[in-house]
Amino acid sequence: MSFRTRIVERRERRTKACSMNTRRTDSRDEALSRLLRSWEVDRDAPLHMADDVWRRIAARGKADEEPWWKFSWAVWLRRPVLAFGYLGLIALLGAGTGAVRGRAAAESLSGELQGRYVMAIDPFAEPHR
Amino acid sequence: MKRSPLTLIPLGLLIGCIAFGAVYAWQTRKPRALLKAPEVGLAWLRSEFHLDDSQYARIEQLHRSYEAECARLCQKVAEENTRLARAAAATNTVTDGLRSQILETGRLRDQCRSSMLEYLYAVARELPPAAAQRYLELMLESTCVVEKPRAGGSVHSMNGHSHE
Numbered sequence: 001m002s003f004r005t006r007i008v009e010r011r012e013r014r015t016k017a018c019s020m021n022t023r024r025t026d027s028r029d030e031a032l033s034r035l036l037r038s039w040e041v042d043r044d045a046p047l048h049m050a051d052d053v054w055r056r057i058a059a060r061g062k063a064d065e066e067p068w069w070k071f072s073w074a075v076w077l078r079r080p081v082l083a084f085g086y087l088g089l090i091a092l093l094g095a096g097t098g099a100v101r102g103r104a105a106a107e108s109l110s111g112e113l114q115g116r117y118v119m120a121i122d123p124f125a126e127p128h129r
Numbered sequence: 130m131k132r133s134p135l136t137l138i139p140l141g142l143l144i145g146c147i148a149f150g151a152v153y154a155w156q157t158r159k160p161r162a163l164l165k166a167p168e169v170g171l172a173w174l175r176s177e178f179h180l181d182d183s184q185y186a187r188i189e190q191l192h193r194s195y196e197a198e199c200a201r202l203c204q205k206v207a208e209e210n211t212r213l214a215r216a217a218a219a220t221n222t223v224t225d226g227l228r229s230q231i232l233e234t235g236r237l238r239d240q241c242r243s244s245m246l247e248y249l250y251a252v253a254r255e256l257p258p259a260a261a262q263r264y265l266e267l268m269l270e271s272t273c274v275v276e277k278p279r280a281g282g283s284v285h286s287m288n289g290h291s292h293e
Contacts (some may be wrong), residue, residue: 024178026158026214077137084217087137090142091144095148095149097149098148100153102155103156106160109164110173111161112164113173113177114173114177116169117169118170118271121245121272123138
């Protein structure tokens with residue numbers, strides 16, 4: 001068998017295999033298409049969803065374009081990431097301040113407690129201030 | 130209903146306040162709990178020096194016997210002070226009687242101080258060495274066992290009268 005004959009045979013085999021695959025794929029696509037046609041979305045998108053999406057896109061664009069001196073909380077807070085960041089930051093600030101003030105108050109209370117012990121044992125002690 | 134994103138500002142403040150309150154309450158929970166104890170002073174001692182039950186029981190017993198002794202001495206001091214006040218009001222010169230009254234009140238006061246120091250040492254003996262040292266330092270600083278000049282460096286009497 002010549003080299004040329006072998007190439008021709010191989011090409012024919014490949015073409016045949018390809019056409020078989022196509023037939024199989026076609027039939028599967030057909031089944032998928034039928035399934036997709038039969039599928040119905042039973043839930044409507046939220047009312048005004050499109051409007052909301054466009055509004056958010058517009059707000060983001062506006063926030064990006066506006067110079068910093070025209071800063072608007074309303075526009076800025078419309079972004080979920082920034083809104084959650086703001087809430088997280090406030091919570092962190094509150095917790096930090098609480099920790100500092102709480103520690104000072106705890107020290108003061110501890111001093112008062114010590115004073116109460118001293119008052120209990122020392123008849124000449126002055127009340128804790 | 131459409132909510133404005135500006136509602137996040139008061140919401141943030143609310144969250145901040147809640148976070149502050151929660152952390153503040155957590156930080157002060159221990160001393161606040163001690164303030165509610167029936168005997169605040171002893172509760173503070175127990176918490177401050179991490180006393181176990183047996184140490185606390187022994188110290189409580191020492192405290193009770195010292196309290197009784199202290200009450201007896203306080204009664205004497207109060208009586209002597211009344212006598213001294215009456216004697217001092219009855220004259221305008223320092224008589225021998227008045228002088229001995231003053232010495233007697235001082236003696237009773239010194240007796241109180243030495244009794245207190247005995248109690249402090251007894252409590253310190255119940256504590257581990259490092260805690261005992263800290264306890265004594267704190268108590269010698271806060272009680273009248275060792276009389277200290279007040280701030281400003283001038284010599285003061287016990288009631289705050291100063292000699293510039």
